[in-house]
Amino acid sequence: MIKREKLLEIFTPLLAVIAAFLVGGIFILIIGQNPIFIYGKLFSGTLGNPYGIAQVLFKATPLIFTGLAVAFAFRAGLFNIGCEGQLYIGSFLAAYLGFTLVGLPGFLLIPLCILGGMVGGALWAGIPGILKAKRGAHEVITTIMMNFIALALTNYLIVRYFHMPETVHTQSIALVARIPRLSTIFPKFSGSPLNYSFFLALLACFIVYYILWKTSLGYELRAVGLSPSASEYGGINIPKSVILTMAISGALAGLVGVNYVMGYKYYFEQGFAGGVGFMGIAVALLGRNTPIGVILAALLFGLLSFGGLIINAYVPKELVEILQAIVIIFVIASSKPFRDYIMKLKKKTLAQGIAGTSKE
């Protein structure tokens, strides 16, 4: 019975995605295009060649980080809406270290920059954490506000102090701080900025899994998530757990900068993330707040994001956004109906089976 439940857990999102594509097909028909042709382009362009696959993985990388950040906080009962701001601060710090500490060797500078990204994100998320723990300020509101501050602050720093003439980005980080692209070992990926950060993202998933389900700290955090009052009664320090949760969540979001600053552009560019912090919320929800689910959901959104670019020559960009939104809505709204429907089918066959045996 438990197994069947697990199976449902996997199959409902899958069915929802298929249903979303069908409904998306209707929209494609409405604008006078052929859904099969468009979907064919979408899938052949993304999964039909090594470059497309690499691009999907590249697009998925930041989404894994932010999805994981949201999922982690959610497990501990907190809504981190502030990933966008946290990743900007983290990325800026990573870039800053990368272009100021130019004398350092790579084996020191790379970990330092990664750490800088994590610290930046952790600090930015830690402030709402402290406000929540000490003052009871709701983290949804404070993290949203911190987003605005982060965007304005980084823009101010860039435009007034750190920008290269006539651009909105900083100077480049040291050569040794650059994270190699995967195309250096797999030449077929050439052209795609997919880099080792992808493995860092997978590693982060594993670490989050380990912390949450294999350590006593994770047990505490999850207990707080399930029932704060009960866990407080059980002797858990709630304020400490709230601050810690937010800091870890922010650190995960801060890692987005590793992919973009250290693995792709080699500088911090204002507005580079384009909302991946917010997409992280959808990724976490779609992935049922589990590390594996986050990876799968991030891959799906990576596919839609890059696929959207491919079919953009035939359909307006808005259509891809509609498709993404439909997927999210379907997955979130359909989990219950689908489950009920399958359960009903099961009951029916079970009943038929019983009826059949009784006749014999």
Add this chain to the structure above:
Amino acid sequence: MRKTFPIGLVLLLTIALILGCARKEEEVEATLRVGLVFDVGGRGDKSFNDSAYRGLEKAKEDLGIYYEYIEPGEGSDRESGLRMLAYQNFDLIFGIGFMFSDDITHIAREFPEKKFACVDYTVQPGREIPSNLAALKFREEEGSYLVGALAGLLTKTNKLGFVGGMDIPLIHRFESGYKAGVRRANPKATILVGYAGVTGEAFKNPAKGKEIALSQYGQGVDIVYHASGSTGLGVFEAAREKKVLAIGVDSDQYHEAPGYILTSMVKRVNNSVYNTIKDTIAGQFKGGVHIFGLKEDGVGYVYDENNRDLIPDEVRKKVEELKAQIIAGEIEVPRE
């Protein structure tokens, strides 16, 4: 109901399949295959990007080219979009906007057999522009200077406004030209300045544009100049509401709020796109920096039957004098 829905879906998709099989993928005969990647504002901003689009359309009609375009979303889409076009059989690829400068330089080096062009390209010291890349640069400050002078001569309250999109050096150039023009024409005038934001979103936020413009009009401003993509549509909305004037940017924006648009500072991105295509077809594509200022008729202001009544002849004459002086190099318009 529950049953008819899935059946209807399947039917629809079957029809689509049949239609799809019936239609062959058309092979397009074209003089040139052109690809274009838009800026953040995207198509339909009635301003910068649409101006580029008009250039494409005109080239299709007059010169018989085939084109495809891409509207990128987040940061990395710009490079992916350029690269996708470069992989396919396009001859000439445009990047619309200064944000493309780095990516298009790299990709032009990677695909030396293809031709590239970038509007508002950022020239950086120490970076050589590949010979297959045309950097199309405009002197926005010169056009802004003229509309600034015009506004300075026509204001009744001696208060003028400026609404910028993203708070970045490129837009500061519009602002500084405008301010210099106002000061030259009317030293008593004060100028209120507002920016819509600090990310690319600031170029497509009409609600914010309206809010800033309303606050400026509320403080006694009677003419607002915007350089903010589709955010400016909100500025026009505010002008219409308050029954005052606004100045458009990039394209002639008269038709966005007829009667309330004093003039528009036109940046002829369409001409630059069109001419680059034309040169390429004629085999005369030239890499390197191309500057479009008042002298080259790359920027200017609108004066036609729509707004003639708003601009008295003596005012027009003064502005034209300034224009001649800029072209002759007698006036140096500040860029920052």
